[in-house]
Amino acid sequence: MRFLTALTLLLAVPVLGIIGSWALLDAQSGAVLVHQLQTVLPEYAWTSLLLSVSVAVGVAVVGGATAATVTLFEFPGRRFFEWALLLPLAMPAYVLAYAYTDFLQYSGPLQTALRALTGAQGAMLPDVRSLWGAVMLFVACLYPYAYLLTRAALNERGVQLLEAARLLGAGTGRRVRQVALPLARPALAAGVALALMETLADYGVGSYFGLSTLTTGVYRAWLVMDDRIAAAQLATVLLAVVALLLWLEHRAQRALRFATTRPGNLQSQEARPVPLTGGRRLVAWAVCGLPVLIGFALPVAILLGLLWQEARHAELGLPWARFGQWAWTSFKLAGLGALLASALALALAYALRVRPRPGLRLAARVASLGYAVPGAVIAVGILIPAGGLQSLWPASGASVLVTGTIFGLLYAYLVRFTAVALQSVESGYARIPTSLDETARMLGTPRWRLFLRVHLPLLQRSALAAGLLVFVDVMKELPATLVLRPFNSDTLAVIAYQLARDERLSEAALPSLAIVAVGLLPVLLLSRAMRQR
Incomplete structure (x- = not known):
């Protein structure tokens, strides 16, 4: 022992x-610390804060909307989206960055086609290798954390309580706003905290996009400036932020207990998801389909296209x-x-x-x-x-x-x-x-x-x-x-x-696809376990 x-x-x-x-x-290390406080540390902190807040909002909106859609409503394709919404978990953020950089950059296929169509000469889209591009990528691959926990919380009591609110005369909007959202708030907060820890821990996207975050600052201090004390000081700041997020996540997880007073498999016949018709089905398909398309299907297609392009010129690649x-x-x-x-x-x-x-x-x-x-x-x-x-x-x-x-x-x-x-x-x-x-x-x-x-x-x-x-x-x-x-x-x-x-993005496609293929294994096992439950 x-x-x-x-x-x-x-x-x-x-x-x-x-x-x-x-x-x-x-004294020397203290001078370096003061220099950091006056020069790079504010930029590192501000970029990390802006990135974290934007990712938190995006993950909460996408994860909460998708979880509520597949849990509280019935529409064609709902069973497919229940597990397909987990697929972006297999896609590392840095792989998404490689795929979308090739697809959206000035010389990429999308902007080339747009220039050929419109006759324009300049850039048709803003540079994806920027802060907004990093936010989009992190939201696309990290929203399943919020989706998974929120869906589990809503499955426990969400449908029953919404049915009770309907019997009391509440409309659909009021039921979602006053019943479903408060019920899912702790789970949503826990999922957002997990996504933020992954965002702060990332190095691949920040380094590839040239962002000045706390994580990239640690590596610059260690590998570029050759200053281990400066790297440790920046790592301490990052560690303190992660510890705060971990505490918030545990606190949110403890609050989930109020949603588990009765097993979700005891739903009555009356407590079924609300059927959607007409235009509402299109909205549900858009809410659930876009995250899967952006976070998994499109980047996999881009990488396969790059791999095929590289295979045709294997002697050069x-x-x-x-x-x-x-x-x-x-x-x-x-x-x-x-x-x-x-x-x-x-x-x-x-x-x-x-x-x-x-x-x-x-x-x-x-x-x-x-x-x-x-x-x-x-x-x-x-x-x-x-x-x-x-x-x-x-x-x-x-x-x-x-x-x-x-x-x-x-x-x-x-x-x-x-x-x-x-x-x-x-x-x-x-x-x-x-x-x-x-x-x-x-x-x-x-x-x-x-x-x-x-x-x-x-x-x-x-x-x-x-x-x-x-x-x-x-x-x-x-x-x-x-x-x-x-x-x-x-x-x-x-x-x-x-x-x-x-x-050399075409050459990076093969190892990136291999990583994604291996990452699919736990995602498929997770979706199977949720269906068995």
């Missing part, structure tokens, strides 16, 4: 390293022979990360079940915070302690171990994604009655045998789901991998970013 507690606390070292870096603040190496590196890292995270989650969840000591429970909660920490913060938080250990003990080889081998990457993946695996395994344990444990103890079964013979067979689906989720998250992870990867260990995400950064 002590070893497991120490291992889980080890996952908190990057965050503690960021916070502890303020102890290294000296992507070195196809090396694609297998990049794919193998990605799958190897994702597989190892998923295996280690799932094993740690199983051990931790079992220990919390059989002997829930306060220290172990605290360590588990600390380890669970890692998923909310951006990859940029984790990378800096790993490099600072490693550099400090290397300077104090040169023979340790800490810096080489972190950046010269896959150890640093696997450590970052465990810090970032153990919480994902732990949540899945704990949900599986919640379905196993404690009476099985008591019966096994009465029969004299050792604890190790209880886990192997009783718990593990019952946790197979949860463990596989945990491993799959971590596998996909590692495949999509960019910031920490970009900094900590060893030489000649590029992943699909890194290669796609580098090719797109060099304006």
